[in-house]
Amino acid sequence: MSKILIIEDEEAIADLEKDYLELSGFEVEIANRGDLGLQMSLEGDFNLIILDLMLPEVDGFEICRRVRGSQNTPIIMVSAKKDDIDKIRGLGLGADDYMTKPFSPSELVARVKAHLERYNRLTHSGVPQNDIVEIRGIKIDKTARRVWVNGEETTFTTKEFDLLTFLAQNPNRVFTKEELFREIWDMESVGDIATVTVHIKKIREKIEFNTAKPQYIETIWGVGYRFKV
Ligand code: CA
DSSP, rough: OOOOEESOOOOOHHHHHHHHHHHHOEEEEEEHHHHHHHHHHSSSSSEEEEESSSOOSSSSHHHHHHHHHOOOOEEEESSOOHHHHHHHHHHTTSSEEEEEESSOOHHHHHHHHHHHHHHHHHHHHOOOOOOOOETTTTTEEEETTEETTTEEEEEEOOOHHHHHHHHHTTTEEEEHHHHHHHHHHHHHTOOTTHHHHHHHHHHHHOOOOOTTTTTEEEEEETTEEEEOO
């Protein structure tokens, strides 16, 4: 199981991040001061660090610099100020990702997973390689969470991406709206399966040549949807 360290002095934010990450199966510890976070980063065996910038005692810049001095653990830096994010990038401290508060916890979880997958692959194979799903002109980079339709990069929201990826990874299988809802939205919202229909429509607008005659995601009337290969 992957262990994640959250270095964050705002208790409510730290707790929210922790809840979401634990629901996704991660083991999580929180440090609410910079000096404590630095010590835990250097002594603990964490797989990933979520690092707030403004912290009591020792700030996020210093922690990032010190941790990078001895290890390659993925670091996601978070700040309330967009300007700070630009500053961190400029400094080249070696953080792997940056997020501006407030952000959606599910987006954080998605990024954590992507960085862990990438890091594990890097350390195990020695060669960084992204996890790619490719079907008839649609290329999905699961690691970078990017999609290309006929060679052109197309933007998907988090849920559209998750839904498209799930269907594409399980081709020629019919899923009911209820099944898709459970798979993609699970704990986050309660029972409006019309959400699935709306998202399928949005995905089709992005991937289909003619949404009236879908070539990728078929509607199986009275049952649900199927990704055709
Ligand atoms: Ca702070």
